[in-house]
Amino acid sequence: MTARLQGRSALVTGSTDGLGVAIAQALAAEGAHVIVTGRNVEGGKRTVGSIEQAGGRATFIAADLGRGAAAIRELAHAAGEAAGGDLDILVNNAALLIDPAPTAEVEEELIDQALRVNVKAAFLLTGLIAPEMAARGSGSVINMGSINGLFGSAHSALYSATKATVHSLTKSWAAEYGPAGVRVNTVAPGPTLTEKISGIQDRLASMIAAMPSRRASTPAEVAAAVVFLASDDASNIHGATLSVDGGRAAI
Numbered sequence: 001m002t003a004r005l006q007g008r009s010a011l012v013t014g015s016t017d018g019l020g021v022a023i024a025q026a027l028a029a030e031g032a033h034v035i036v037t038g039r040n041v042e043g044g045k046r047t048v049g050s051i052e053q054a055g056g057r058a059t060f061i062a063a064d065l066g067r068g069a070a071a072i073r074e075l076a077h078a079a080g081e082a083a084g085g086d087l088d089i090l091v092n093n094a095a096l097l098i099d100p101a102p103t104a105e106v107e108e109e110l111i112d113q114a115l116r117v118n119v120k121a122a123f124l125l126t127g128l129i130a131p132e133m134a135a136r137g138s139g140s141v142i143n144m145g146s147i148n149g150l151f152g153s154a155h156s157a158l159y160s161a162t163k164a165t166v167h168s169l170t171k172s173w174a175a176e177y178g179p180a181g182v183r184v185n186t187v188a189p190g191p192t193l194t195e196k197i198s199g200i201q202d203r204l205a206s207m208i209a210a211m212p213s214r215r216a217s218t219p220a221e222v223a224a225a226v227v228f229l230a231s232d233d234a235s236n237i238h239g240a241t242l243s244v245d246g247g248r249a250a251i
């Protein structure tokens with residue numbers, strides 16, 4: 001364990017599964033007290049257990065980000081309390097991954113749910129936590145974007161739109177909170193080998209063929225980018241998009 005984030009606290013949404021687990025583990029390995037959250041209690045306990053086993057500090061708070069402002073206020077409050085008052089790092093990572101489908105076949109309920117979880121939750125959570133960081137004069141917000149937010153992709157309009165919005169929010173929040181010392185940045189992964197993504201080998205193969213590195217990222221590689229942006233190593237980086245996509249966005 002190194003100590004780039006010793007004494008800091010971090011809230012990582014969507015850390016019960018997938019990439020968020022690796023992000024929570026990596027932040028904790030640098031000394032941060034990590035607040036793990038999501039709906040799945042078993043998943044949350046697993047993430048906390050893995051962090052504690054490695055000698056780190058984590059607390060699980062169950063929350064459904066699709067349930068609107070009251071639930072999100074509750075999460076922000078409970079996370080602040082668990083962190084002993086101050087949250088130094090917020091990672092807006094939770095999202096609904098959406099199976100490809102023609103636009104005309106996407107149901108209204110799915111559109112609403114995707115906007116609620118991928119956009120509205122991050123918007124409300126940041127609106128609750130970033131002003132407190134600003135009042136203290138420091139903090140780091142990291143939004144999980146995607147290469148899908150950077151260019152068009154047939155049958156992925158809904159997911160891509162939510163991710164493009166996240167990229168836009170990063171820039172607006174960098175402008176809004178940066179002058180008060182809060183850095184807001186995006187990590188934009190390409191295909192990353194979580195359990196879920198590893199299960200779609202056919203789609204993965206064509207995505208990987210278009211990547212200069214010719215391989216998907218590991219969750220640890222994406223988590224390392226988050227740790228970098230959360231740490232003082234990124235002390236004058238505001239409003240940036242850090243792609244972890246084997247070069248896909250560059251071509």
Ligand SMILES: NC(=O)c1ccc[n+]([C@@H]2O[C@H](COP(=O)([O-])OP(=O)(O)OC[C@H]3O[C@@H](n4cnc5c(N)ncnc54)[C@H](OP(=O)(O)O)[C@@H]3O)[C@@H](O)[C@H]2O)c1
Binds near residue numbers: 013014016038097
């Ligand atoms: N994996 C990739 O290849 C890839 C590529 C580019 C970008 N990304 C981005 O990386 C982030 C993580 O993706 P992932 O692949 O790790 O996805 P994942 O394996 O599906 O995990 C999603 C996480 O979000 C949480 N979540 C979903 N709906 C929620 C809700 N209503 N309330 C609270 N939490 C909720 C889930 O927790 P619960 O089920 O416990 O609620 C889970 O922890 C996302 O922002 C995604 O867009 C991933």
